[in-house]
Amino acid sequence: MSKNTVLHKANTRGHANHGWLDSHHTFSFANYHDRERMNFGVLRVLNDDVVAGGMGFGTHPHNNMEIISIPLEGDLQHKDSMGNVAVISQGDVQVLSAGTGISHSEQNKNRDRAVKFLQIWVFPNKQNVTPRYDQIAIGDVEKRNELYQVLSPNPDDEGVWIHQDAWFFMGNLEAGISRNYHLHKPGNGIYVFVLEGSVSVDGQALDKRDGFGIWDVEDIEIKADTDAKVLVMEVPMELS
Structure with missing residues (x-):
């Protein structure tokens, strides 16, 4: 099997600074x-957002998309047309299955500091599902120096679930620690996004906010070159 790869260095991402919102786009988004x-398989959006104190996204619609939010710092308040009102903070993962259609808003709950979060969109494998909201605290599944699951296709598994054969793992790794990741489904690819520090993925050196996609493999090795935090996203490479 001959592997394929794609490297997205942090400084090559699209960038939009609206004052209240400073956003970096790994994949095409809005004016970028x-x-x-355009995407990595069914992974369509990977936005690295910083929202100023007291500011946020007004109510806006989505449909037929799985939307995952992972706060990195601060507190993000969510409201949606299903009546959900919630706050997500560092250590939480939120999922919104937009399905037949939903409207929501996202606001920085604090006026005195920014909120930083990842906004991730995944194409679903089922169209027009009933919209759904869920969030979890991942502290219960977090394991130091291990890769731990935060998302899967299975409601009974650890983490949140989505309508797609995708698995997300996070890892807080000390320098020198190496871990293997074995794919769950043939034909899937893996996209590694570095949140902190430096790592090597199958020998490819990556720094903070670099992204590296690899497919046509059965497993990969992730080695922490410094203390590091990573997000590993396994997704189908073919759109359903």
């Missing part, structure tokens, strides 16, 4: 368009 960076 790159035909070579």
